[in-house]
Amino acid sequence: MNAEDIRSYHGQQVIKDPVWTWEIPCYFFTGGLAGASAGLAYVAELRGNEILGRRAWALSLVGIGVSPALLVSDLGRPERFLNMLRMFKPTSPMSVGSWILSGSGAATTLAAVNAWTGMFRRAAGPARPAAALLGLPLSTYTAALLANTAVPVWHEARRSLPFVFGAGAALSAGAAAVAVTPPEYAAAARRLALAGALAEGTANELMRKALGEDGEPYRRGAPSQLDHVSRASVLAGAALLARRGKSSRTAAVFSSALLLTGALAARWSVFKAGFQSAADPKYTIGPQRRRIEQGLRRGGARAVASADDGALQVLQNDDAPDQAGASQRTDVEVS
Amino acid sequence: MGFFTDTSVCIGCKACEVACKEWNQIPMQVKGFTGHSLDNTIDLGANSWRHVAFIEQKLPVDATENGGDLIAAAARGGAATDSNLQIQEGDGFRWLMASDVCKHCTDAACLEVCPTGALFRTEFGTVVVQEDICNGCGYCVPACPFGVLDRREDDGRVWKCTLCYDRLKDDKEPACAQACPTNSIQFGELGELRERAEHRLRQLQTAGQERAQLYLADEEDGVGGAGAFFLLLDDPEVYGLPPDPVDTVSDLGSIWAATAAAALALGAGIAATVFGGRR
Numbered sequence: 001m002n003a004e005d006i007r008s009y010h011g012q013q014v015i016k017d018p019v020w021t022w023e024i025p026c027y028f029f030t031g032g033l034a035g036a037s038a039g040l041a042y043v044a045e046l047r048g049n050e051i052l053g054r055r056a057w058a059l060s061l062v063g064i065g066v067s068p069a070l071l072v073s074d075l076g077r078p079e080r081f082l083n084m085l086r087m088f089k090p091t092s093p094m095s096v097g098s099w100i101l102s103g104s105g106a107a108t109t110l111a112a113v114n115a116w117t118g119m120f121r122r123a124a125g126p127a128r129p130a131a132a133l134l135g136l137p138l139s140t141y142t143a144a145l146l147a148n149t150a151v152p153v154w155h156e157a158r159r160s161l162p163f164v165f166g167a168g169a170a171l172s173a174g175a176a177a178v179a180v181t182p183p184e185y186a187a188a189a190r191r192l193a194l195a196g197a198l199a200e201g202t203a204n205e206l207m208r209k210a211l212g213e214d215g216e217p218y219r220r221g222a223p224s225q226l227d228h229v230s231r232a233s234v235l236a237g238a239a240l241l242a243r244r245g246k247s248s249r250t251a252a253v254f255s256s257a258l259l260l261t262g263a264l265a266a267r268w269s270v271f272k273a274g275f276q277s278a279a280d281p282k283y284t285i286g287p288q289r290r291r292i293e294q295g296l297r298r299g300g301a302r303a304v305a306s307a308d309d310g311a312l313q314v315l316q317n318d319d320a321p322d323q324a325g326a327s328q329r330t331d332v333e334v335s
Numbered sequence: 336m337g338f339f340t341d342t343s344v345c346i347g348c349k350a351c352e353v354a355c356k357e358w359n360q361i362p363m364q365v366k367g368f369t370g371h372s373l374d375n376t377i378d379l380g381a382n383s384w385r386h387v388a389f390i391e392q393k394l395p396v397d398a399t400e401n402g403g404d405l406i407a408a409a410a411r412g413g414a415a416t417d418s419n420l421q422i423q424e425g426d427g428f429r430w431l432m433a434s435d436v437c438k439h440c441t442d443a444a445c446l447e448v449c450p451t452g453a454l455f456r457t458e459f460g461t462v463v464v465q466e467d468i469c470n471g472c473g474y475c476v477p478a479c480p481f482g483v484l485d486r487r488e489d490d491g492r493v494w495k496c497t498l499c500y501d502r503l504k505d506d507k508e509p510a511c512a513q514a515c516p517t518n519s520i521q522f523g524e525l526g527e528l529r530e531r532a533e534h535r536l537r538q539l540q541t542a543g544q545e546r547a548q549l550y551l552a553d554e555e556d557g558v559g560g561a562g563a564f565f566l567l568l569d570d571p572e573v574y575g576l577p578p579d580p581v582d583t584v585s586d587l588g589s590i591w592a593a594t595a596a597a598a599l600a601l602g603a604g605i606a607a608t609v610f611g612g613r614r
Contacts (some may be wrong), residue, residue, distance in 0.1 A: 009388060009575030010371040012378060016482040019473035039602060043609040076471015083470045090591075091584050095450035144594040148448060148583050149477040158590045162597035170604055192606040199604065206465025231507055257565040278477065285572045285585050288579035297338035299579040300556050301548040301571050 008281035008290065015150045015278050023074040025271040027067050028142045029264045031101070032169030033176055034063025035138035036196075037094050040133030040173045041115070044188055050184040052177060054115045059176045060135065064105045072099075093145040097138075107131035128263070138328075139169035146274065152284055153217045153277035159208035164270070167203045171196030171262045179256035183246050189251075190245050192257055197238045200229070200266065211213050214287055217276035218269070227271035235264035292324035336459045336503065336560035338512065338520060339435055345545070346375060347387055347432035347521040354514035354537055355385040358499065362487070372430075378575070379435055382485035384496040385511050390431040401537075402482070428507035433574050434520055435494035436511070437462070437483045438551055438602050439562030442582035445475035445484055445495075453493075456574055460525075461498040461562055480580035498562065526561065532566055544568055550576060557581035 008014075061094045072081045085102065107247040114124030121204040143165040147158035154161065157251055174193030178186050208215045238257030244251035250277035292299040364382035369375050372389035380385045400403050439461045446454040446462050453469035458461055463486075468554065473493040475484045484495045499509035507513075512522035521528060529552050539547040544571045554560035571578045 007570060007572050009390070009573060010369075010374070012575055014572075014577050015480065015481055016380075016485055017474050018477040019486045036601060038603065039605040041608065043605050047609055047614060049609075049614055061355075076473065076486050076493070077469070080468075080470035083453070083468055084340055084472070087449060087450075088454070091447040091587060092450045092474065093590075093594075094448065094472060112584045124434075135601075136602045138515060139601055140594045140597040142489075143509035143597070144590045145474075145529045145592075147590045148587060149474075150444065150480040150581075150583055151477050154477075155586070159593045162590075162594040163600065166601040169603075170601055170608075173605075174608075187613045188609040192614055193607060195604060195608050197583060206342075252346070271340060274477070281575075283570070284577055288577055289572070291579050297579045297581070298553065300467065300553075301556070301578060302553055302578070303569065 006282045006285050008285060013282050014279065014284040015273055017278050018149075018151070019076075020271075021074055024068040025268045026264070027070040028165065028267040028271070029069065029108075029172060030066045031142055031166075032065045032139040032165060032263075032267075033172040034067060035104065035135035035269050036061045036169035036173035037176065038104070038131040038135035038138075040192060041111070041191065041212060042128050043130070049185060049188060051183050052189060055113040055188075056173065056177050057108070057112040059111070059173070059180065060108050060131070064101070064108045067101060070107065093141055093148050096137070099139045099146060100134055100138050100141060104131060104134035107281060108136060109250050115226075116205060135172065136166075140166045146270070150284075151274045152214060152287060153211065154274050156211055156214050156287070157207050160203060160210055161270070163203040163264075165199060166322075167199035168263050168266055169195055169196075171200050171234070171259060174262070175241075175256045175259035178241065178245060178259075179253045183249055183252055184250070187246075190241055193241060193256075194238055197234050197259065197262075200263070203236070204266070214283065217273045217280075217283065221272075221276055221317045223269045223273035223276055226265045226272060230262045230265035232262075233258045233265065237262060275291055336441060336461070336497070336523065337525045337528065337564070338436060338509070339532050340436070340563065340565045341519050341521065342433035342565060343519075343534070343535070343544070344517045345432040346517055347389055348506075348516060349376075349387050350516060351385040351434045351520055352376060352383070354421075354510040355496075358502070359497070361494075364576040368378070368581075372580055376551035379437070379483045379495075380485040381490075381494040384436065384494075386435045388431075388433045388435055390569070391430050392431065392569070392574055396438055397536060399454055413608030417419065421544070427593070431568055432575070433565065433567065434511070434515075435574070435576070436563050437498070438481055438564075439496075439498055440582065441554065441561065441584065443558070444480065444582045444584055447582070447584040448474045448478045450474060457500055457503075459498065459503050461500065461503075463500050463559055464495060465495045466492055466494075469507065478583055480517040480577055480582070486492035489579070516589065520597055525560075532564065535566055539568070546570065551580075558586070 019175040035055045037060035041053045045053035054120050072078045085097040107127040110120050110127035111131045114120045140162040143161035147161050174189050174196050177189035237255045240255035291297040372390045372391050375385045376383050443462045451468050453465045469492040484493050486493050508522040512520045517574050532549055548567055549601055550571050551561035551564040551566050
């Protein structure tokens with residue numbers, strides 16, 4: 001079905017714009033940074049790289065400290081933030097995420113404080129692997145949160161979006177660690193940043209491919225500009241990191257800034273694409289009409305085979321239904 | 336319990352909008368003059384729980400598309416005297432009106448994604464927001480396939496039609512249904528309403544309303560059938576309704592599977608990059 005064949009109500013959008021503001025894409029970034037950093041910290045310690053490990057724990061702590069503040073600030077009623085933990089609902093990625101963030105926050109705090117001060121020795125034992133494990137879904141559940149909506153460009157990307165976010169988290173954690181770790185101890189972080197950059201680019205490309213023509217919101221306006229910023233920054237940052245990251249601390253810091261900018265811009269592009277996809281009725285109606293035409297879904301509407309004569313006899317109520325059970329039906333006789 | 340909205344008898348008086356505002360004490364929301372026919376409400380939202388849509392359609396005059404009808408009309412005594420011609424379609428123009436409302440879906444995405452449990456299913460099968468629990472997270476807003484819910488700006492919470500929960504508890508019908516002068520909005524037991532709707536649909540189709548269709552009357556549709564269904568005279572999208580609404584949670588299995596797979600891949604990736612090279 002062509003876009004121009006799509007009918008709508010005065011061009012009005014069918015679904016609502018999300019009410020989320022700038023805090024949410026920032027949280028996608030900080031949450032991913034915190035989650036993947038916890039994983040990096042734990043695995044680096046396992047490998048015996050305590051210097052990288054301690055720094056990654058600190059980064060994770062910063063990320064997980066900022067995240068709840070961002071989320072609470074976005075609420076319509078911030079003082080009611082504790083209602084998020086009123087229940088556990090697997091059908092609500094936001095509910096699941098609130099619990100992941102809470103658990104991850106507690107475990108990461110214990111692990112990071114222990115790594116830097118030696119306090120909480122007993123608690124930090126289980127807290128380290130717990131923080132690392134919880135950090136993984138913390139990095140990807142935000143994609144489930146977006147996918148589990150009626151916003152076409154998010155919902156239709158439900159199989160690929162978690163990989164985009166997971167790769168972006170790896171990129172963020174690697175890049176951030178590169179900036180704060182002496183280059184001779186940061187080899188693993190550099191590899192993570194570069195692998196993350198490659199994976200995010202690939203996942204992003206696959207997502208767009210899978211979306212096909214429904215991915216149009218990514219190809220125009222703010223999402224497209226943010227995507228260009230993201231690609232350029234990541235490409236430049238990765239090139240710089242690969243060439244000079246090992247020898248020059250300045251180059252490492254600079255490339256880290258570029259990579260982090262790229263990761264943030266990528267989250268923002270996904271966020272903005274959702275708004276663009278919600279705002280135009282053709283993105284909602286087009287794919288739904290197509291599904292109906294292809295017989296993939298039944299659709300909300302149903303009509304019985306119809307007679308095609310007597311088109312002028314609208315509203316002729318000479319065959320009104322039995323009124324016995326209909327309490328206050330008062331048919332208007334118009335003929 | 337629920338609504339059957341028979342749009343074929345809606346006269347666009349907006350009594351439902353007014354009654355709803357009055358009873359539920361919904362704040363004013365001025366959108367100005369939109370120029371979209373008689374519609375200055377435009378959509379459902381935090382401050383409009385009933386919305387009357389107005390569609391002006393210029394249909395091809397039957398003489399060009401379906402000459403038989405004109406001839407048939409002439410045979411009955413001529414177009415000029417056939418009272419039906421003056422009602423809606425005789426001049427090729429028709430005006431569709433429809434009162435829209437929260438659908439109170441059987442599979443309600445808003446309710447399922449609500450992290451606080453503020454949205455719940457009542458004893459009447461309707462879906463209601465508890466205003467003392469909602470913290471304005473806004474998840475239900477883009478989850479609803481119909482764009483019904485929205486956050487009230489100065490209030491921070493989400494508001495929508497309660498199907499007059501307070502009135503139902505007192506055995507009264509919802510304010511909109513009571514106010515509707517043509518019974519376009521009918522309130523009652525869903526099974527009975529569906530029977531009535533089927534009858535009305537057949538009647539309209541016999542009268543030549545080819546595009547007449549029931550909307551959300553089927554439990555097999557994407558939202559498991561709705562507590563508010565409609566008889567439309569044209570395709571749903573013409574009224575601003577999605578033609579194939581789907582409860583997003585029906586795809587939750589694949590969403591969680593991809594999320595878990597991505598988390599595992601991330602873990603494997605971190606381990607591989609840390610161990611796969613120089614320390």
